Amino acid sequence: MAFENLSERLQKALRNLTGKGKISEEDINAASREIRLALLEADVNFKVVKDFIKTIKKRALGAEVQESLTPGQQVIKIVDEELTKMMGETAVPLNKAPHVPTIIMMVGLQGTGKTTTVGKLANRLMKTENARPFLIAGDVYRPAAIDQLKQIGDQLKVPVYTEPGEKNVPKIVEDGLAEAKKHHNDYVIIDTAGRLEIDEPLMKELEEVKAVAHPDNILLVVDAMTGQAATGVAKGFDDRLDVTGVILTKLDGDTRGGAALSIRAVTGKPILFTGQGEKLTDLDVFHPDRMASRILGMGDMLSLIEKAQQDYDAKEAEKVAEKMRANTFDFNDFIDQLEQVQKMGPLDEIMKMIPGFANNPQLKNFSIDEKQIAHTKAIVYSMTPEERENENLLNPSRRRRIAAGSGVPIVEVNRMIKEFKTAKEMMSKVTKGNFKDLQNLPGM
Numbered sequence: 001m002a003f004e005n006l007s008e009r010l011q012k013a014l015r016n017l018t019g020k021g022k023i024s025e026e027d028i029n030a031a032s033r034e035i036r037l038a039l040l041e042a043d044v045n046f047k048v049v050k051d052f053i054k055t056i057k058k059r060a061l062g063a064e065v066q067e068s069l070t071p072g073q074q075v076i077k078i079v080d081e082e083l084t085k086m087m088g089e090t091a092v093p094l095n096k097a098p099h100v101p102t103i104i105m106m107v108g109l110q111g112t113g114k115t116t117t118v119g120k121l122a123n124r125l126m127k128t129e130n131a132r133p134f135l136i137a138g139d140v141y142r143p144a145a146i147d148q149l150k151q152i153g154d155q156l157k158v159p160v161y162t163e164p165g166e167k168n169v170p171k172i173v174e175d176g177l178a179e180a181k182k183h184h185n186d187y188v189i190i191d192t193a194g195r196l197e198i199d200e201p202l203m204k205e206l207e208e209v210k211a212v213a214h215p216d217n218i219l220l221v222v223d224a225m226t227g228q229a230a231t232g233v234a235k236g237f238d239d240r241l242d243v244t245g246v247i248l249t250k251l252d253g254d255t256r257g258g259a260a261l262s263i264r265a266v267t268g269k270p271i272l273f274t275g276q277g278e279k280l281t282d283l284d285v286f287h288p289d290r291m292a293s294r295i296l297g298m299g300d301m302l303s304l305i306e307k308a309q310q311d312y313d314a315k316e317a318e319k320v321a322e323k324m325r326a327n328t329f330d331f332n333d334f335i336d337q338l339e340q341v342q343k344m345g346p347l348d349e350i351m352k353m354i355p356g357f358a359n360n361p362q363l364k365n366f367s368i369d370e371k372q373i374a375h376t377k378a379i380v381y382s383m384t385p386e387e388r389e390n391e392n393l394l395n396p397s398r399r400r401r402i403a404a405g406s407g408v409p410i411v412e413v414n415r416m417i418k419e420f421k422t423a424k425e426m427m428s429k430v431t432k433g434n435f436k437d438l439q440n441l442p443g444m
């Protein structure tokens, strides 16, 4: 995953501060040195690092005292805030045209994921806004690029405008736009040619396309794997085209993170979206604050809290906690909980947002088998009301009946009941403040 090393190092630098009742100037200097090295190693632009460290030190030394936080937590908060600022503070939306269509011109070097991202963006607009996008194939030098875009169009059932044999890209774009206007499409996304590096003919062509298309958005697609070099490329494109924003692709890969961290500071242009995989659904809105928390290993707490607020009933949760304390938690409560949590989304995704889970190398391959959850539910639904309230009734013949009723093998039924009993026992101890046996909890 992206940022793994950076995360580990930053967390290590900050770990030494937590728990300290008082922090000396020397502590802050030591942590700053570590943070500086971690950022440089992640390939963050050196000037960006320098400014960052200066601000951190100044703020940490002059620490705004907040009673709810320990000094160590305060420094972490400062680092979190500055990291967020470095990446642009808040999420930035696409510019919308006052009249349809809103025009998006995509630019970027070859291989960065431009054509794929055209498809991802179209898909996203369809899903989130019910939009009817229209795509224009403006990369005439690579026939494969046109075919690729057509395939994406077929997959999404979105029109793709091409002019076979035509080499005049501004003309294609003009004709394509006329076509989109005729059909009242609300978004036009223009795919343009890329080169291995910035060259004059390409820049000239892109300037001409810009002049005929009057795009509301010029989005530069940048490959996060190229690290800091990406900021130089971004500057090159921006100087000529005045891009409105950046899409950072391949953040799912093993990137050190430098591009994501420096691009905003170096170009002043916001990152709007990130590509997180090869599928057309793998495009996310970029939230600098959430990314910062994720890097610092605080998990994506904000997203989790938001999700929880939307979907989780606090009173219900308190009731359950009370049952755990009183050791009266039964299979009915268990199923309720399972459903509450499932409402929040795929469990793997939720787990990733929890601090300690995110970025924990030992949990890298951790996944939750949704099929197993379905089995668990089937088992509980095959119990009688009395059995759900009292797990001790579940003798072998009842278990056989449940296995037959739920279609789940008896060994799995036995395992599930055993795990439920152990978990219940542990929960009761934990809620009473006895943590000693916690390490025996299944899955811990």
Ligand code: GDP
Residues within 6 Å of the ligand: 108, 109, 110, 111, 112, 113, 114, 115, 116, 117, 194, 249, 250, 251, 252, 253, 274, 275, 276, 277, 278, 282
């Ligand atoms: P273009 O030359 O800029 O149009 O690049 P393409 O759209 O053809 O993409 C180049 C390669 O990068 C393809 O194999 C894509 O599947 C892959 N790709 C694009 N975006 C992502 C991403 O966010 N993550 C990963 N892992 N691969 C991506």
